Structure formats: C-alpha cells, structure tokens
Amino acid sequence: MTKPLVDIRDLNVTFSGERTVHAVNGLDLSLAPGEVLAILGESGSGKSVMLKTLLRLLPPRRTAISGMISVDGVDVLSLSGRRLADYRGRTVSMVFQEPMLALDPVYSIGDQIAEAVMRHEGLGRRAAMERALDMLTRVRIPSPERRLKVFPHEMSGGMRQRAMIALALACRPKLLLADEPTTALDATVQIQILLLLRELQREFGMGVIFVTHDIGVAVEIADRIAVMYAGNVVETGTVAEVIRDARHPYTKGLLAANLHGAVKGARLEAIRGAPPALERPPEACSFAPRCDFADERCRAALPPVIVPGPGRRVACLLADRLEAAE
Numbered sequence: 001m002t003k004p005l006v007d008i009r010d011l012n013v014t015f016s017g018e019r020t021v022h023a024v025n026g027l028d029l030s031l032a033p034g035e036v037l038a039i040l041g042e043s044g045s046g047k048s049v050m051l052k053t054l055l056r057l058l059p060p061r062r063t064a065i066s067g068m069i070s071v072d073g074v075d076v077l078s079l080s081g082r083r084l085a086d087y088r089g090r091t092v093s094m095v096f097q098e099p100m101l102a103l104d105p106v107y108s109i110g111d112q113i114a115e116a117v118m119r120h121e122g123l124g125r126r127a128a129m130e131r132a133l134d135m136l137t138r139v140r141i142p143s144p145e146r147r148l149k150v151f152p153h154e155m156s157g158g159m160r161q162r163a164m165i166a167l168a169l170a171c172r173p174k175l176l177l178a179d180e181p182t183t184a185l186d187a188t189v190q191i192q193i194l195l196l197l198r199e200l201q202r203e204f205g206m207g208v209i210f211v212t213h214d215i216g217v218a219v220e221i222a223d224r225i226a227v228m229y230a231g232n233v234v235e236t237g238t239v240a241e242v243i244r245d246a247r248h249p250y251t252k253g254l255l256a257a258n259l260h261g262a263v264k265g266a267r268l269e270a271i272r273g274a275p276p277a278l279e280r281p282p283e284a285c286s287f288a289p290r291c292d293f294a295d296e297r298c299r300a301a302l303p304p305v306i307v308p309g310p311g312r313r314v315a316c317l318l319a320d321r322l323e324a325a326e
Ligand SMILES: Nc1ncnc2c1ncn2[C@@H]1O[C@H](COP(=O)(O)OP(=O)(O)OP(=O)(O)O)[C@@H](O)[C@H]1O
Pocket: 015, 021, 023, 041, 042, 043, 044, 045, 046, 047, 048, 049, 050, 278
C-alpha cells in the first residue's frame, strides 16, 4: 500500500472562551498522494476547523489540539518557526471562497507570485517572474504578460479566483486545501474553475482536500468523499460508493434531501432536528437524536467504525443491519 500523503489520527480540536466548543472529535482521515477528497457536511460540522488545523492557522490561545497529523511524513502539530513557514509555503497551500483572503491588495499579481517563489524556492527575481508568467498562463488568465502588473482589485471575481489558484500552486505544493472556493461564483464560472483545478491537480499530481456543501461539486471534482458530522467523519468511500450505496443514516438523509445527490447545484438541506451544540465531547453517537433508526445502544456509547470494503468506513452501529434491511 502506498504511504498516505495525509494521515490524521484521533484529532481533537477544542475552543475555550465564553463557551467551550468541541469542534473536532476523534477524527481519523487519510489521503493518498494525488487523490482528491471532498469533505461534505452541514454548517458547523467542523470542516473549516479541520482545514485550518491542517495548515496550523488556529491561534494557540484558547485552542487545544490533540492527536496526530502527518503530511508527506511531516509531523504537522510539532512544527514551529522556519519549518512551519516552509511547510505552509512548499508542502501545503490553500484556496478560499474569498480570494482577497489570500491576495495582498497592495502588490501586483506578478510580484506576489514571484515573491512567494523567491522566498520558498530561493529563485532569483527573473526566474521567479518567469514562473509567475507560467502560472498565469496555466490558469488561463488572458494576456498574462500584461496581467502580471495588475493589482487584485483591477480583476473580475473569476479572474481573481484564477490568480489565487496561480499563487497557491506556484510553489508546487503536494497538498492543496480548498474551502468552498467556487461557492460565490456564478454557475458557468464555477464549472470552469472546477475543471481548471482538476486539470492542474492531475498535471501536478497534487493531493486535494476540497470542502463543499454542494454534492454536485463533490461528484464533479473528487475521487473520494468524506462526510462530516459534529466534528467527526461518519462515512468515507469513493464517490460512487457514497452516492450509490450510502451506509450511514446521516449520509442517506443528506442524499435523500438532495434529489438523490448527484444533481449539480444541489445543496445540503436540513434533515429534521439540529446538530448538537458541541459543548461536551460526544459520549454516544452524535447523530442518534436525529436518526430514525437509533436504539438505546446508539445513545449509550460511541459508534464502532465498520469497514464494509477496502477504503470504506462507516461510524454506525447499525450500518450493516440497515443495509441488509433494504
Ligand atoms: N475560533 C473559534 N472559536 C470558537 N468556536 C469556533 C471557532 N471556529 C469555529 N468554531 C466553532 O466550531 C464549530 C465548527 O465550525 P466550522 O467553521 O469548522 O464548521 P463548518 O463545517 O466549516 O461550517 P460552514 O460550512 O458553515 O463553514 C462551530 O460550532 C463553530 O462555531
């Protein structure tokens, strides 16, 4: 078996302050090199917190993190100083829904990309500018030579998204984290950006973790899906396995509420009830209060992880029984 690019074991992230939030609870996840994983889940399920933890973006004050995260063999939670900067610059990169979170308004696009390449790869200015031009060409920004000198606010939303992708990929990261990068765009631009990301992912052989609310986007872009609920992964499998043969009642609910799941633009709609408040670490199945099938065992202990096949995991005591009943 190939060594995973990302290996997350028993990750817990707790925020303290006015109220305590157990945002991530005992999460296990892995990603093979060059694989695209879509993370699906309702608002508040911990998707963004998990990505921020992978990039070590959470402020240490009031954030308690435990568990293990390995990316390309690097022990991410122990990084600091120069090694953390190198990890962020070279190993992993991120694209956001709002490009201005990544782009600096006071520098031209060319200067920003060149600066990143000079800092992380030690290239001289001329070579770095050539890389910037190459990246703008790859993300299909028209007239790339001229656009090198343009500032972010002078670009349209779609072009800014492309510039952010060019910046994120300029240092050839092994892992790209994407937090709903196309949600704010109109449908035509969204599909163009998704196709571009998929093409660049194949070309560079990157692993991608792609957070989305949109099942259609997950189907479009991903090899595998991980469904998150209350700070944990409740089901993983290939896109076809999860869409055609969901085993967790939460995944089934999500898909049923979304016209069988594979419709472009279908968003995750409400399943009856509300997600838990996350004030305490879970002691039983977090989905049990909303689950039509839950029994007393589901409310008494954490669910076991059932492995219905290679690469598949379902955190539900009833997963096998539900399947047999269908
Ligand atoms: N810095 C923080 N301090 C306290 N609580 C936080 C912080 N960041 C996130 N949370 C809480 O952690 C939980 C998970 O949030 P997260 O942003 O990861 O959800 P999400 O699944 O990404 O949701 P969405 O799809 O709406 O972005 C939420 O209850 C949120 O309020």
